[in-house]
Amino acid sequence: MNTRSIRFRLIGLYAGLLVLVMLLFGGYMHMQLDHFLRLLLQAKLELRTQQIVHDILPEVPKRGEAFVGEEIEKRFAPEISDRLVRITWDGGKMLYLSGAPNERSFVPEEVPPLGASPVQAFTREQALPGRSAILISTLPASVAGHDYVVEVGTSLAASNNVLRGLLLSLTAGLPVLTGLAIFGGYVLMKRAMKPVQDIIVSAQDITLHNLSRRLPVTDTGDEIAEMSKVLNQMIARLDESFQHVTRFTADASHELRTPLTVIHCELEAILRNPKLDVDLREALGSLLDEVVRLVRIVEGLFALSKLDAGQARSERVRFDLAKLAETTAEQMCLLAEVKHIALTCETHEPVEVEGDHSRLKQVIVNLLDNAIKYTPERGKISLTVRSENGSALLEIADSGPGVSESALPHLFKRFYRADEAHSRDVEGAGLGLSIVESICTAHGGTIAISNRIPTGCLAAVQLPRAK
Ligand SMILES: Nc1ncnc2c1ncn2[C@@H]1O[C@H](COP(=O)(O)OP(=O)(O)O)[C@@H](O)[C@H]1O
Ligand SMILES: [Mg+2]
Numbered sequence: 001m002n003t004r005s006i007r008f009r010l011i012g013l014y015a016g017l018l019v020l021v022m023l024l025f026g027g028y029m030h031m032q033l034d035h036f037l038r039l040l041l042q043a044k045l046e047l048r049t050q051q052i053v054h055d056i057l058p059e060v061p062k063r064g065e066a067f068v069g070e071e072i073e074k075r076f077a078p079e080i081s082d083r084l085v086r087i088t089w090d091g092g093k094m095l096y097l098s099g100a101p102n103e104r105s106f107v108p109e110e111v112p113p114l115g116a117s118p119v120q121a122f123t124r125e126q127a128l129p130g131r132s133a134i135l136i137s138t139l140p141a142s143v144a145g146h147d148y149v150v151e152v153g154t155s156l157a158a159s160n161n162v163l164r165g166l167l168l169s170l171t172a173g174l175p176v177l178t179g180l181a182i183f184g185g186y187v188l189m190k191r192a193m194k195p196v197q198d199i200i201v202s203a204q205d206i207t208l209h210n211l212s213r214r215l216p217v218t219d220t221g222d223e224i225a226e227m228s229k230v231l232n233q234m235i236a237r238l239d240e241s242f243q244h245v246t247r248f249t250a251d252a253s254h255e256l257r258t259p260l261t262v263i264h265c266e267l268e269a270i271l272r273n274p275k276l277d278v279d280l281r282e283a284l285g286s287l288l289d290e291v292v293r294l295v296r297i298v299e300g301l302f303a304l305s306k307l308d309a310g311q312a313r314s315e316r317v318r319f320d321l322a323k324l325a326e327t328t329a330e331q332m333c334l335l336a337e338v339k340h341i342a343l344t345c346e347t348h349e350p351v352e353v354e355g356d357h358s359r360l361k362q363v364i365v366n367l368l369d370n371a372i373k374y375t376p377e378r379g380k381i382s383l384t385v386r387s388e389n390g391s392a393l394l395e396i397a398d399s400g401p402g403v404s405e406s407a408l409p410h411l412f413k414r415f416y417r418a419d420e421a422h423s424r425d426v427e428g429a430g431l432g433l434s435i436v437e438s439i440c441t442a443h444g445g446t447i448a449i450s451n452r453i454p455t456g457c458l459a460a461v462q463l464p465r466a467k
Helices: 005-065 066-076 158-207 223-269 278-311 321-338 357-374 420-424 431-440
Strands: 085-090 093-097 124-127 131-143 147-153 318-319 342-347 352-355 382-390 393-399 444-450 457-462
Touching: 005 066, 005 085, 005 124, 005 131, 005 147, 005 158, 066 085, 066 093, 066 124, 085 124, 093 342, 131 158, 158 223, 223 278, 278 382, 278 431, 318 321, 321 357, 321 393, 352 457, 357 382, 357 393, 357 431, 431 444, 431 457
Parallel strands: 342 382
Antiparallel strands: 085 093, 085 147, 124 131, 131 147, 318 352, 382 393, 393 457, 444 457
16 A cells, blocks of 8 residues: 555544544543533532431421431431431531441441531542542531531442443444544545546556547546646647647658758769869768768658657558568678678568568668678677567677667667767767667567677567467
8 A cells, every 4th residue: 555645645634633533522521421420419419418407407406316317318318329428516426427328339437527617518529448439518507506517428439430431432432433434534535536546547658659648537527627627638739739840840851851862863963973173072972971961860850750640550461570570681681791791580480460561671670770880890690580478579689899888778869879989980860779669669569779798789679479
């Protein structure tokens, strides 16, 4: 998984935020519940203290001390309802103390007495060692000449249990909810990012050779659809400018061909004149050389512009590449012989390919031309054609000096010539390999140039075999 993808980052952010919100919400709920439970208990306890003070204590002079206990047990049943009731009078003497509650949540005798007599009503939380704390409301009162302190309390165990339960369900629910949210986010993001993925895949396929293709546009009307539309408009503009440049190069080279051919012929005709002055002949001779060079450049440019315009594969016929290699090698044998180079062609079986016969012949011509040009006299060139793993492989190996490592990555650039020093006295415009590459690519194939050990160059063309 790509941790830098928008999908991953958004889900991460969203899950992080969700956990934070849930933690804050859980914490807030816990706090509020704690607060309300306490308020509720406190209100009940205060009510009891008041009831005792108003209903029971005024009867003490008439009915005696025992009446307090009887009446409290009858009306409030503190043991059953898990309450503590403690009444002291006249400076701390115990008037009544309730019994141990049925739930054993505290022992009444263990609840520490108040230090000093309180002046007004208040509620406190009394910690008990080894047990839940108890909440106690205290009400001091003077009734019929006696000073009473009434305390009514209840254990916080029950409300603590409620709070603990809430905490537990929050803790258990958090990972489940987060997991669900991440899963939901993943599914949603995957669906949302699908058009982007489609655009990436389509954009990767668009090259200079198929600028007429366009990116998919979703009909969602969202930002992604808008982006595809804008990118498509940009590709259309690029296509138009590219076509413009190609057309211009094609027109320019086409227009230049005729006058150059005329100059070429005229110069040759003039040079045939035997009465020509020596100096003039020399000058015209070098002029002719330059014109020949110019013709070659213009021819190369014209060929490239046609390839750029998508004519690298105008016909689609099935033929034997091995046979084509043999006949081409035979035709170029003379060139090799001039330099006493041994040119051999090795083919063992027919290797059928499908494509443009004359363009693929051009590939072999350009590569053989390079091999012959850059291999010194009495060198060796071997051409082999074979099929390997379902593709056709054409290799041209020479015994020349090879190419410097720094030049290797640039060989297919237009007008690039490696090692200027040694290329200078060899004719060429640096367009041959660009043409080869264009044709190979248009046929769904590849071309690679590498150095041989100990010396020499190897040009390897790979083409898909005919089905
Ligand atoms: N067989 C080879 N041996 C050595 N160098 C080569 C060979 N083939 C190509 N090169 C280098 O690659 C450069 C580009 O080749 P190419 O495009 O055919 O241009 P050109 O042949 O017109 O110089 C050449 O200038 C040359 O430096
Ligand atoms: Mg060349």
